[in-house]
Amino acid sequence: MLCAPSKLDVPDLKTAENVQWSAPVKHEKAMENFMELKGVIEDAGIKVIDYSKELPPVARSLSEQLINRFFVRDLACVFGNIIIPGKAGSSIRRPEYVQAHSLIKQWFPETFVFDENNYGGAMEFGDVLILNKDAVFINIGMRTTIEGVEKVKEKIFKEGFSEIGIIDLPRSSDTLHLDMNCNVANGDLIIAKSFMRYFPVHVFTESGSQFEMTEPFLNRHGFEVYWLEKYNTIPDINFLNLDPETLLISKKAHKQMLKNHPKLQKKKFIEIEVSELEKSGGGIRCMSMPLRRKT
Template sequence: MYNLRPHCQSEIFSLRSVIVSPPSVIDIPNLKAAKEVQWNEPVNHSIAQEQHNNLCHALSEENVHILRYTDYLCEPDARLSKQLINRMFVRDLACVMKDTILPGHAGTSMRKPEYDHMQSLLRVWFCDEFKEIDVQISQGLEFGDLLILNRDAILINVGARTSVHSVKAILKQLFAIGFSEIAIIDLPRTSETLHLDMNCNIAHEDVIVAKSFLRFFPIQVYTNEKDYNYYMMEDYVRRHQFEVYWLEVYNTIPDINFLNINPETILLSTKANRRIFNDHPKLRNKNIIPVEVDELEKGGGGIRCMTLPLERRN
């Protein structure tokens, strides 16, 4: 991993390397337990592990280098990590933006250990690229709430797990990385809107797939020159040459939480509705790679949540 050079300024450029984590070795035995830990259904860890292996195989088949951070934990941390039921959702723990890695901050105390585990490794592996947050963050900053629109603009949700205080605290760092616009949307605090990538995703160089209700939400846009302006969602992304493909009917996790491997290829849950892609002229010719991850999705996240891109190249 020491030869890797983290770099991401797009959601669709060719994925070269990615961080993942296997699921916990602990079963979620019944629906009552699942609901109490904010999962959707009970989970069998053996099935979940098999599906994680299949996900990694699909990535490897596309020549994506896989880094399982959990393989490098010291023994006490590894013993604890195996019991952390959310550790497979690595997207939240950090974010590669251009040539910089920023650490996340857990929006719920249950997830704090996995943040510390992975970030302690990133500091060592990528000491030049890893940048500490300049200010003390006391509230959540989870990167499932961030979409890189292009080299100039990023869109961040402040809602259930990421606070507006945290985003405003890092604005100067985001501008220093090289972004000229930081757009903030504030979605309702529900299980269906836990993170931004459960509500919209970039599916093509100029197409964003989004739940239809997002059209009603204003976006607050910060720039270096002005504190902020307001735009409606569709107006704002059109300024950045995106069409919005509004979805009236959807299954939140499998339909929206997919992963772009490159501009032509998408990794998609076998539970996803393929008609969403087939019905759009710019998406119907995509190379769709289906992967069975439904046991993993019961934890409340999808393929995008389970993958942290380290390197995307044009």
């Protein structure tokens, strides 16, 4: 699932700062970026739904003015055979959650398991990495709370996951979600900012919990960590796995730095122009939400 950017320009730096964006954004350029993103995903054989086109007229009129609506990753997440809806950690984003959830309930009535208003706390799925069929990695920070995690963790366990690792990263615009700090780049490799090695992970199972440092936790689940000392947060970390052999990255990403790792040297890298969209504080992964995963 994708969503086109709103029809509004963010005309000047002051306005951008007030809505927590880094620079002014022109709708026309943002749409060009979006169409390139959509086209590349479709060319990979993936069915794309732009949910903004599925909304009824009154809801669509509001949606067209919601400037963050294209960050669909946060809205919900597929765990096994169920879809768990998110809950916005920022009031400016609440309307898009309600609108998107109303559509997902229509599309997947048997597997959409919560009503958005049925749990407290906040849960934005940019803070969630599904590591494998056994483990989920979650950040509680600016946009996701421990109360939000508590409300969904039993459903995650029931889908066959045995561990949920919770990390609490610094609260800043550069660490807004987990996927601005680390990302799965291969079946056995995670790319992460080097500071994360100093943070403990609270590992929950159905029967108890324990603490573990980040690297041993990820190693135990089959991942080597490629620690980045220097990085440009959004383009270098926030990429998308199109398939096991292909990474979709921003043209602003340091591709050679990524390819320096032996496990990524044979990867196919597709570079696209998303710089206008990236001014809003998120990247390619933030802008895309898998609705159906292969097992």
